[in-house]
Amino acid sequence: MTIQRNNQKLSPEQPFDEVLELVQPMITSILLKCQIYKDFEYYRHIASIAVWEAWHKADPSKGLFSAYIYTTVKGEILKELSKEKSFENMNTPMDNETINYIRDHEMSERNPVLIECIMSHLKFEERKILLLFYVEGYSYSEIAKELCLSEAAVKKRRTRIMIKLRKLLSSIDE
Structure with a gap:
């Protein structure tokens, strides 16, 4: 060849x-x-x-x-x-499970400071992905266009964000 x-x-x-x-x-x-x-x-x-x-x-x-x-x-x-x-x-993403847990359980027991604390551990792009996905209801392809990324990159980053949130939540609960 x-x-x-x-x-x-x-x-x-x-x-x-x-x-x-x-x-x-x-x-x-x-x-x-x-x-x-x-x-x-x-x-x-x-x-x-x-x-x-x-x-x-x-x-x-x-x-x-x-x-x-x-x-x-x-x-x-x-x-x-x-x-x-x-x-x-x-690392399968857990959809709304973690976000709902933070929003419903933690917010009622503690206060908005917890959310600020958790969000402060995230990078700007990670917060933006969460905001667009969970608050604005954007699809993966819409987020990809917004952030100039591929759809696969958005999915991977969201998965990594969920893993990061799980770790943060488990450290707070301990």
Whole structure:
């Protein structure tokens, strides 16, 4: 598998920028074979990093450089997909459970200072996501547009916010 463009052969002696440019069609092919149809730029970025790693570690005596790049890129993409699936399986969001607990239970027993205390532990973007999702009733896609993020990024961040809130609540209850 030798990649050529304008009679230019791919080799580890070429500058990285040139190598990265030459392998763009390969990266697109790998992304499509891995059935990546959303967050395309995110995975293209991961692929670019994998190309850099392959370029940096390449040993021409061990085989074709293009084959090494292909296996490195595909391996990193599959690893990231696996991590994402594992994260989703282990950290399912709990919808309104935590928010309702804070609002109904804690507010009636204590006071609004608790909410301020909890919210002060969140970053501005985290507070904004909570506000848009729970108060304004925005969908994931609407929040993504508002914050200039992908829908997947909003979902992951909301999941992480819920985990953070659980930890904060458990530390307060102790």
